[in-house]
Amino acid sequence: MRLHPAWVDLALVLAVLAGAGLLFVGASTLPPPRFEPMGSAALPRILGGLLVFFALIIAIKAIWQLRGRTDSNVVSDETDDTTSRPSAANSALESDTEESALTGQLRGICVFTCLILYIVALDILQWSFIPVTAAFVTIVGTALSPQRLQALWKFALFGLVLAAGLYLVMTRFLYVDLG
Amino acid sequence: MLDAFITLFQIDNLLFLFLGTALGIVVGAIPGLTASMLIALTLPLTFHMDSVNAITLLIGQYVGGISGGLITAILLRMPGTPASIVTTFDGYPMAQNGQPERALALGIMASVVGGIISWLFLAGMSPTLAKFALQFGPWEYFALVMMALVMLASLTQGSLVKGLMAAALGMAFALPGIDNSIGRARLTFDMDALLSGFGLLPVLIGAFAISQILRESAAPIKASTPINLPKKKLPVQFKDLKTFGPNMLRSSVIGTWIGLLPGIGANIAALVSYTTTRQLSRSPEKFGTGHEPGVVAGETANNASIGGALIPLITMGIPGSVTEAILIGALTIHSLQPGPLLFQNAPEVAYGIIAAYLVANIIMLFLMWNAVRYIAAISQVPRAWLLSTILVFCVVGSYAVNNNFTDVWVMIAFGVIGLGLELARVPLGPFVIGFVLSPIAEEQLRGSLMMSDGNVAEILARPYAMSFLFVALLTLLWPLIMGQVARRRHHTRQEPNS
Numbered sequence: 001m002r003l004h005p006a007w008v009d010l011a012l013v014l015a016v017l018a019g020a021g022l023l024f025v026g027a028s029t030l031p032p033p034r035f036e037p038m039g040s041a042a043l044p045r046i047l048g049g050l051l052v053f054f055a056l057i058i059a060i061k062a063i064w065q066l067r068g069r070t071d072s073n074v075v076s077d078e079t080d081d082t083t084s085r086p087s088a089a090n091s092a093l094e095s096d097t098e099e100s101a102l103t104g105q106l107r108g109i110c111v112f113t114c115l116i117l118y119i120v121a122l123d124i125l126q127w128s129f130i131p132v133t134a135a136f137v138t139i140v141g142t143a144l145s146p147q148r149l150q151a152l153w154k155f156a157l158f159g160l161v162l163a164a165g166l167y168l169v170m171t172r173f174l175y176v177d178l179g
Numbered sequence: 180m181l182d183a184f185i186t187l188f189q190i191d192n193l194l195f196l197f198l199g200t201a202l203g204i205v206v207g208a209i210p211g212l213t214a215s216m217l218i219a220l221t222l223p224l225t226f227h228m229d230s231v232n233a234i235t236l237l238i239g240q241y242v243g244g245i246s247g248g249l250i251t252a253i254l255l256r257m258p259g260t261p262a263s264i265v266t267t268f269d270g271y272p273m274a275q276n277g278q279p280e281r282a283l284a285l286g287i288m289a290s291v292v293g294g295i296i297s298w299l300f301l302a303g304m305s306p307t308l309a310k311f312a313l314q315f316g317p318w319e320y321f322a323l324v325m326m327a328l329v330m331l332a333s334l335t336q337g338s339l340v341k342g343l344m345a346a347a348l349g350m351a352f353a354l355p356g357i358d359n360s361i362g363r364a365r366l367t368f369d370m371d372a373l374l375s376g377f378g379l380l381p382v383l384i385g386a387f388a389i390s391q392i393l394r395e396s397a398a399p400i401k402a403s404t405p406i407n408l409p410k411k412k413l414p415v416q417f418k419d420l421k422t423f424g425p426n427m428l429r430s431s432v433i434g435t436w437i438g439l440l441p442g443i444g445a446n447i448a449a450l451v452s453y454t455t456t457r458q459l460s461r462s463p464e465k466f467g468t469g470h471e472p473g474v475v476a477g478e479t480a481n482n483a484s485i486g487g488a489l490i491p492l493i494t495m496g497i498p499g500s501v502t503e504a505i506l507i508g509a510l511t512i513h514s515l516q517p518g519p520l521l522f523q524n525a526p527e528v529a530y531g532i533i534a535a536y537l538v539a540n541i542i543m544l545f546l547m548w549n550a551v552r553y554i555a556a557i558s559q560v561p562r563a564w565l566l567s568t569i570l571v572f573c574v575v576g577s578y579a580v581n582n583n584f585t586d587v588w589v590m591i592a593f594g595v596i597g598l599g600l601e602l603a604r605v606p607l608g609p610f611v612i613g614f615v616l617s618p619i620a621e622e623q624l625r626g627s628l629m630m631s632d633g634n635v636a637e638i639l640a641r642p643y644a645m646s647f648l649f650v651a652l653l654t655l656l657w658p659l660i661m662g663q664v665a666r667r668r669h670h671t672r673q674e675p676n677s
Contacts, residue, residue: 005604008602008603008604009603011603012599012600012603012605015599016344016348019348019351022366022368023351023354023366026354026365026366026368027366030363030365031361031363034361035361036360036625036628036629037628037629037632037633038624038625038628038629038633040358040360040361040363040365043350043354043617043621043624044351044354044365044366047347047350047351047354048351050343050344050347051344051347051348051351054340054341054343054344054347055344057340058338058340058341058344061340100399103399104396104397104398104399105397107396107397108393108394108396108397110396111392111393111396111566111570112393112396115389115570115574115591116591118574119574119584119587119588119591122574122584123584123587123588133571136567136570136571137567137568137571140563140566140567140570141563141564141567142563143396143563144396144562144563144566144567145561145563151563155563155567158564159567162568162571163571166571166575170575170579173227174224174226174227174579175227176575176578176579176582177582178575178578
């Protein structure tokens, strides 16, 4: 099932209002201007106000769209019940599309999780750059590849070469300590 | 200018320009990867370079990135960059009709001519405009920044309110850190990591590269489409220059002027030029079926828009698009302040940008003419290899900024924010440019108010500042005015019928 864009807009509005709230709270802790007319808190307050204003416009539009959608659903349900019902073939097609979209989303989440774990391994666990990077490239590359098992060793080899090459360039030539 | 060309022809500068253009063409030819992503990822590597070397590398990537898109647009109907969407209209049918070499040859020729004509504008206008901009005070700069932001937010495709909100959000994210005016932490919420604010590079890499990779990862895995590589020599003759001369001149002017305006970009320049050429044509019905002037119009305009976009960047320090915002970041990293003083403080860089733009176009011609087959083959590299490699580069690039992982976490956070904004159809361009321009806008406004003892009405006595604000207001109200005009026309048409 696809989420109606108006719901996405309402989620955006909530996030923006929370952000605007943070701006107001942060601005309230700042001292009043002493040597200049504007002061440090003015811009956060102005931007907070603007964000609330834009968020309200988007919220009103989204609620309007959702109300319109509910009304039209009621009307279409009352007038024609048979045409709105999906055929068996359509629903099968829909479930296929949903399945592939879901697989894609899961793959995206998997890549994101791998990225977080990669940074945790380098930053918090302080593991060595070359093996961690090689493992990361192997996992992400295999997850994104259509021929999973055949690609595994290719990505492992590529990851090792890439990690070793990057390590060499960054530490020897650009003086960046990769750990 | 002559000195700039002499400096540019030193072996190291030429090598970086060549490397940048080649990389740009390859990345531009790969659908899904863009010049802005490449430049953002290369930026950390330029820290240790000389400023002219760094700028030549990045300008080469910019020119190559826009030009390379035509290869896959013609051969696969998959534009490598959004700027080449229009090229698919006639380029792909030409390739299907057995003329891929001709379509590529015309596209390359048009790109180079567009680049050279817009270089003439860039070289001719920039020093004069920079001298003119020296008259600007803080009020003018503040009004100019506001105009750029409003135009960018309004002219970006999609909702106007969301565009403006994106700009305000971007500005808000630039606020945390030490406020230099009072030397006190602002919006850091007692977090030491926020004292230096969010770095430009992690923000750019996160918002553009990470969010795009996450989106690409979630897209269905497809086997790559087989490509018909050109077999013959690229057929173009001197008489083609004569035949398409008026078209190329017109498209270059359109491209350059659209490039000058913030937020519109190369894709719109190509579309406007294509539509104009079709409207002026004696055989408009042929457009879209593999008509040569269609390829020429789009490719000339998209390349010409780069020269146009570089004009406000080097003369006033105002970025017209995300790529220019990254270039501003590059100049700042090398302790250079883009704007009119760049011509006085670092003329080798200001004129170096202008010279590099011309030479990059010539290198692009050489590379594309001789290696188009190989570039087309590289564009077939499977997504899994590209995305996994780019992710590693994103992490290493963000880390290399300050040798610490805080920037890497900032990059991840902005990747998630960028993805969220795109899901909610909020444009990322105004967000990033708001982030870049926020410190300038605040500094100039505070400076103006200090000079005028807090009297805001002082701006009324500033004709340039008022003109900029008027243009900003007009841009905001334009959709409403046009809507009203359309409604009136609709009413007057209906009245005689009733």
